[in-house]
Every structure is written in C-alpha cells, then in structure tokens.
Amino acid sequence: MTDAPILIIDGLVSRPRTFTPRDLDELPEEGKVPDVSRYHPNRRGSGVTLEAILSEVGPKPEANYLTLHADRDDFHVSIPLNAVRGEGIVVYRLGERELDLKDGGPVRFLIKDPTACHSSELDDCANVKFLSRIEFSERKGLDTRPTTEDEHAALHEGE
Numbered sequence: 001m002t003d004a005p006i007l008i009i010d011g012l013v014s015r016p017r018t019f020t021p022r023d024l025d026e027l028p029e030e031g032k033v034p035d036v037s038r039y040h041p042n043r044r045g046s047g048v049t050l051e052a053i054l055s056e057v058g059p060k061p062e063a064n065y066l067t068l069h070a071d072r073d074d075f076h077v078s079i080p081l082n083a084v085r086g087e088g089i090v091v092y093r094l095g096e097r098e099l100d101l102k103d104g105g106p107v108r109f110l111i112k113d114p115t116a117c118h119s120s121e122l123d124d125c126a127n128v129k130f131l132s133r134i135e136f137s138e139r140k141g142l143d144t145r146p147t148t149e150d151e152h153a154a155l156h157e158g159e
C-alpha cells in the first residue's frame with residue numbers, strides 16, 4: 001500500500017485534511033466496513049463509513065451538500081449531506097492491497113442501498129469510482145451524472 005494521500009476532504013468542514021490508506025486504517029473500529037459484498041454482491045473490497053470520515057473532519061452546520069470528485073475521468077456527483085449520511089461507504093482496500101482501478105480504486109464511493117440509475121439523488125450513478133476529493137458546500141455543486149438513457153449508454157460505452 002502506498003503511504004501517499006489518496007483522498008482530500010475540503011470545503012465547509014472544521015478540519016480539512018488528506019487521508020493516506022494508513023490514516024483510514026486508523027479510524028475507529030466501529031467505522032470499518034470489512035466486506036462490501038454484503039451490500040453489493042458483485043462488488044469487492046473493504047473500507048470505512050462516510051460517517052467515520054465526517055467525525056474526523058467535522059462538517060460545518062451550513063454544509064448542506066457534498067460533492068464527490070473523480071479527477072481521473074472528470075466525473076462528479078453532488079448530493080445532499082442529510083440524504084447520504086449513514087448510506088455512504090469509502091472503499092480503499094482489497095485484502096492487504098489497494099483497490100484496483102478495475103474495481104474503481106484506489107478509492108471508490110459506494111451507497112449501501114442505491115436506486116436505479118437516474119431515479120434519485122442516491123442512485124447507482126453516484127457510486128463514484130476513482131474518488132479523489134470530497135468537497136462540502138452550502139449549495140449543490142458540480143454534478144456530471146448522465147440525465148438521459150442516451151447519455152448513460154454513451155458513458156458506459158466508454159468504460
């Protein structure tokens with residue numbers, strides 16, 4: 001595992017910071033998610049809850065939205081903090097190794113119980129791969145999720 005930062009948290013939080021895999025490993029046990037296949041049978045890896053990260057950074061009272069940024073392919077999703085609280089998981093390991101690109105690594109966001117694509121704020125499309133930064137803001141931020149079936153098909157074509 002690399003010791004380099006893999007995730008940036010910034011915007012409206014009391015303690016903006018970066019996390020290395022070791023930093024994430026050191027979060028309290030109750031924030032650990034040992035195996036994401038219990039939520040999504042076809043997905044692999046382990047990680048921590050979004051809630052555990054929120055406890056570290058302390059979102060400010062006016063932080064209504066969080067935006068999940070994937071710089072690698074310029075994909076972005078912005079969802080209300082209240083809706084995703086308790087639902088979000090940050091996956092960054094597969095056993096003792098880092099999560100592969102083909103699993104959406106090195107960091108992948110997962111929603112425990114997402115709805116079908118473009119049917120809600122917390123849909124499958126919000127399961128952001130290659131997550132590099134989580135930004136907190138008062139208003140909704142950048143959201144590049146596909147909004148039509150055609151856009152969606154085109155996005156998956158490129159995978």
Ligand SMILES: Nc1nc2c(c(=O)[nH]1)N[C@H]1C(S)=C(S)[C@@H](COP(=O)(O)O)O[C@H]1N2
Pocket residue numbers: 070073075117124125126127128129130131146155
């Ligand atoms: N970085 C990034 N994350 C992404 C996407 C993408 O194009 N780039 N596509 C989204 C969409 S539209 C869907 S439906 C899911 C698909 O995830 P899966 O390939 O693991 O099923 O990933 C989401 N996460």
Ligand SMILES: [Mo]
Pocket residue numbers: 117118124125152
């Ligand atoms: Mo999607």
